[in-house]
Amino acid sequence: MSEPYDFQKIEDKWRDFWQENGFFEPDLSKTQDKMYYLNMFPYPSGEMHVGHGRNWLIGDAFSRYLLMNGYNVLNPMGYDAFGLPAENAAIDRGIHPKEWTYKNIESFREQFRQWGVVFDWRRELATCDPLYYRWNQWLFIQLHKKGLAYRKESQVNWCPGCDTVLANEQVVDGACERCHSEVTKKDLTQWFFKITEYAQELLDDLDSLQHWPERVKLMQRNWIGRSEGASIHFPIDGSEDAIEVFTTRPDTIYGATFMVLAPEHPLVEKLTTAEHRDEVKAYLREVSAESDVQRQLTERKKTGKFIGSYCVNPVTGQKIPIWIADYVLMGYGTGAIMAVPGHDQRDFDFARAFGLSIVPVIQPDGESLDGKTMAEAYLGEGVMVNSGEFDGQPAGKGTIRKFIQLLEKKTVGKGEINFRLRDWLISRQRYWGTPIPMIHCEACGAVPVPEDQLPVLLPDVDFLGKKGLAEIPEFYEVDCPKCGSSARRDTDTMDTFVDSSWYFLRYLSSQNKDKIFDSDLVNAWLPVDQYIGGIEHAILHLLYARFITKAMRDMGLINFGEPFTRLFTQGMITHEAYRCKEHGWIPPGDVQDGKTCPQGGETLLTELAKMSKSKKNTISPTEIIDKYGTDTERLYTLFMGPPEKEIQWNDEGVRGGYRFLNRVWALVQKYEDIITAAPNTAIETDKLNQRDKQLWHMVNAKIESVTRDFKAFHFNTSVAAIMELSNELSAYLATCENGKHELNKTLLKKTVETMILLLSPITPFVTEELWRSLGHDGAILQEKWPVADKGALQRDETNIVIQVNGKLRDQMLVPTAVATDKAELEKLALEKVQSRLGGKAVRKVIVVPGKLVNLVV
Secondary structure, eight states: OOOOOOHHHHHHHHTTHHHHTTTTOOOTTOOTTEEEEEEOOOOOOSOOOHHHHHHHHHHHHHHHHHHHTTOEEEOOOEEOOOSHHHHHHHHHHTSOHHHHHHHHHHHHHHHHHHHTOOOOGGGOEETTSHHHHHHHHHHHHHHHHTTOEEEEEEEEEEETTTTEEEOGGGEETTEETTTOOBOEEEEEEEEEEOGGGGHHHHHHGGGGOTBSOHHHHHHHHHHHOEEEEEEEEEEBTTSSOEEEEEESOGGGGGGOOEEEEOTTOTTHHHHOOGGGHHHHHHHHHHHHTSOHHHHHOTTSOOOEEEEEEEEEOTTTOOEEEEEEETTSOTTSTTSEEEEOTTSOHHHHHHHHHHTOOOOOOEEOTTOOOOTTTOSSOOOSOOEEOSSGGGTTSBOSHHHHHHHHHHHHHTTSEEEEEEESOOOEEOEEOSSSSOBOOEEEETTTEEEEOOGGGOOOOOOOOOOTTOOSGGGOHHHHEEEOTTTOSEEEEOOOEEOHHHHTTSHHHHGGGTTOSSSSOOHHHHHHHOSEEEEEEEGGGTTHHHHHHHHHHHHHHHTTSOSOSOSEEEEEEEOOEEEEEEEETTTEEEOGGGOSSSSBOTTTOOBOEEEEEEOOTTTTOOOOHHHHHHHHOHHHHHHHHHHSSOTTSOEEOOHHHHHHHHHHHHHHHHHHHHHHHHHHHSOOOOOOGGGSOHHHHHHHHHHHHHHHHHHHHHHTTOHHHHHHHHHHHHHHHHHHHHHHHTTSSOOOHHHHHHHHHHHHHHHTTTSHHHHHHHHHHTTOOSOGGGSOOOOOOHHHHOOSEEEEEEEETTEEEEEEEEETTTTTOHHHHHHHHHHHHGGGSTTOOOOEEEEETTTEEEEEO
16 A cells, blocks of 8 residues: 655655755866856845745756756855845844844755755855955955045935935835835945946946846846947136036037036036025925936926026037026936937927027928927937038938037047946945945045954944944044054945855855955856846846956956856746735735735735735745645746746645645555566667557657756746656556556656656655655765657657547557558547547548548537
């Protein structure tokens, strides 16, 4: 009598087996067939849910597949452990962020263990460990020596909810990406990394990343934002100063009828005349409360103020008024634009709102435009008008080059390449981060902490009530290392994206106390062969990691310029989220009818959303594992859909996966004795009968398709193929049991063992148990991945579809020679489905040779 599928017993037996036996601990001295596989390391923010599992289960399945294919696989683990969420969570709970963080790390370790996800734990790191952030500080100092880390006063994005500065990339739709507070502007002296030094190389090298998603590369191209145009100087009337603008259309300068400065432009205060000062100050206060996103909305009513001064169009010689307006941002270009309302819709709307002159300088061939009657800006191609010597010439690149030559001849401008990319602001005003290793001395200026005094440790203080290092005198009161006088330690901490910009290099020697990493090992094993993470990191983490890699190359630390050879971006798992206007978010498990609030009966608002604690729509892995087992969660997570796509969690899909594993278990248990006793000899395809050939062909076809799909991360179709093989095997065994066919025991053995091997990276617990039950002493990970028999894939048979009254009822494999014989096909089809006709008479048979037989009854 076969044993039932006791997943808890099986999984408890094998849970620590792979780690204890070192299967995931590569020998780094052997680089032949090496594979550095890496998931983006997690932020230990609490307990994981099934949505988190997708990333790690993909990685574990792929690593197991690689091991069975003979690769020397490096798959390490670490934690992106600094940052505001941990600090805020610690404040809410009345504990230190270090305590909160390491508690979560321990929770993550246990969850990985439950999932059967194994890493090379010898290389584990956490960015909040002084052994790691010491080298963060060392890297900062090297960048400072190279002029790539600098300090300046700047207007920055300020999050009032987090009490800290945000980089431009961390502001999403005008709000903080973390706490969603509306972001404001603030003037502060901050540290920056000079990523703009590498703008062109970052852009050019995207072309070399052939195994990156085009979507990610496009997002980076747009963020870097290369523009070709001209820098033009507009003299200020009555002053020696000039306003510099950058424009991609210098050919429209004859149509520049006014100048617009960003309200934050440094010349605003100087150029505002006395009679306009009060209204300009009031407008500046009004704009300071607006986000950049609000200011850029095209449908927004145009606002602005004339500041009383004029500048001179350097080509026409005409005076044009200087305005300030919220639609011009200081962070883009020079913070000033030459307004050409005839050919820019925002400038057009502004000119109409304030009665400013509109002069068209490009018009469609054969038509005439009048600035007084134009309904909108003209954005099309055409010929130049109102443009002096250029009248009648076609507008476009050729004319733009001529205008640049004119500007250079007049020494009022020059051709220039501009980038949207801005330097990376890395200063943060909170406690839980890497302290910036600089000391400020009145005599010596900013002085790096001597390298032999690193790390600058976070002070071990009673954390409650502290919002940053600036509130801890015992931390910042120091002597200058250069002159010995009293000085002040920098009280900012680094953006956590600094921590994650190079961690993948540290894994190779994560415990090294003497240097940032072993360069020989890093050069032998990197770039990372396969990197996996969410699309949300396309601009932030991935761009910063590329920059730091190039900077380290130029320091001589490494010999490559791109960190990741292949990139795969997995989609999120979504789940229903229910919100009551009265009671807030309601856990889906509490909603019985899917419509009404269980607390008050109100109608619920429903949305399909990413799993998150805030929306209470997460599902605990423990809930699934306790009821169905780890293998079921793994199987369903990888089967639920293409891994690069967003997909909805479905409880019925989980149950379906569980039923499938039960069927596989029962089948192997039933035939265990026959399989173990069967000879382990090679299958000779040409000696098989027709039914055996059909099964053996499918076995090899599925080996081929599953292998192909594993390589492409198409785990969902891999699972589907294994399920099809299981169904075919069951059908084969049914024909043997009812006496229609003699069981080929060797074929059964090969089929079952192949199915177990193919399934093992996805469901390692149950397959390890089944493998041992069939008499194997070694672990599955010591077995070679199945290889298809090419001979078995060559078919001298044709598949014929059998229909009854036009509906598919069965299929049959026939010798190719028979596939064109109508009479034989009719005979075979009738034999195959006669028992299912229910005594109905066959009135007509339609045969399409080589394709189908349709019985009309």
